[in-house]
Amino acid sequence: MHEIVPGEPIAGAEGGDGTEMVQTTMEPRARGQAVAAACPVGHTVPPRVPGTRNAAATIERILASAEAEFGSRGIDSARIDDIAKAAGISKQLIYHYFDGKDDIYGALLVHIARRNMTLVCAIDYDALDPIEAVRAFFETLFRAYRGNPFTSTIPLDQGLHGGAHVRYDAEVAAMRDDFYRRFGDAIDRGKGMGLIRPEIDVAALHFLAIVLVSGAIALMPMFVRYTRRKAGSGHPAPDATCEQFTEYFMRAVMA
Structure with a gap:
């Protein structure tokens, strides 16, 4: 040392x-x-x-x-x-x-959490109808992870260590609480309008989005090899991939 x-x-x-x-x-x-x-x-x-x-x-x-x-x-x-x-x-x-x-690893996880929370907290959920609020959240998260590919592989690596390097950070906690409150309000509006499944929980939905996005991006090279699909004309364009996964996510949320 x-x-x-x-x-x-x-x-x-x-x-x-x-x-x-x-x-x-x-x-x-x-x-x-x-x-x-x-x-x-x-x-x-x-x-x-x-x-x-x-x-x-x-x-x-x-x-x-x-x-x-x-x-x-x-x-x-x-x-x-x-x-x-x-x-x-x-x-x-x-x-x-x-x-x-x-x-270093612990500080990096905090830094990544702040970076991603800054992006999803910047969305004006109150100004959007419930379905568009959910769509904006997922697309923002997807593009954030795609723009920083290592953001996807690091959670997978940390999962192998049982989250041993995850730290409590007051700033991240405050940002997350603010996000859950505003995004949760949009979810509740959607439930009241019969647009969103009544059993949806905002924290669980957030976690599900992270799992789906990180897996979709980090495991894509393995998927290409496994299915023998070549990058290029036979491989979906980045925007198309985002659109496809967004639609999968929305189907799980909508009533």
Whole structure:
């Protein structure tokens, strides 16, 4: 485990201006719990800006690299050396912000949850009729996962570990509660109008959508191999795939 010495320079770690990075007194675990908040919504590795030393930008680069590493290899095979290389920083600098691979993974899951909740919370469910509200939610979620393919593979990998790296995050919880309230109101309106099945539960519906979307995107390459369908003319276009899965989802919801 990397030893943290408050006030001492990090060996081999430099800021963008060439100066040595200095250890802070913040505990590693506390850093790991806070870093996702410093990273804006996004998934590509941002470029380094010479002459700057920005902790939030560095954390963003680490999480973006970690998303690709964990998403393609899983936590068991992922290596911090590869995350550091892809982020264009030193391994020592990663340990300045995170207490190892598990800590990075936990922060990444929080970051992904915030990113996706931001998108579904941006929908004005009150302004939509119940059926269109459900459709807008599912299509938004589907396009979010399709735009960030590793968002689909990471939940599958985490499922193999029983959700061991999932953390409670107050911001995500508040966003989820707001989403459940507003989306739930639309669902209730639909039930009252006889448009939506009366047994539909908003939390269960949210989970079902995540399972369907993540499976549809992450397992598509396996489906193509299994059915011997070739990508191209014989493979459904991305928009068509979204439309097809949306229709499946809507049939399960509509009365």
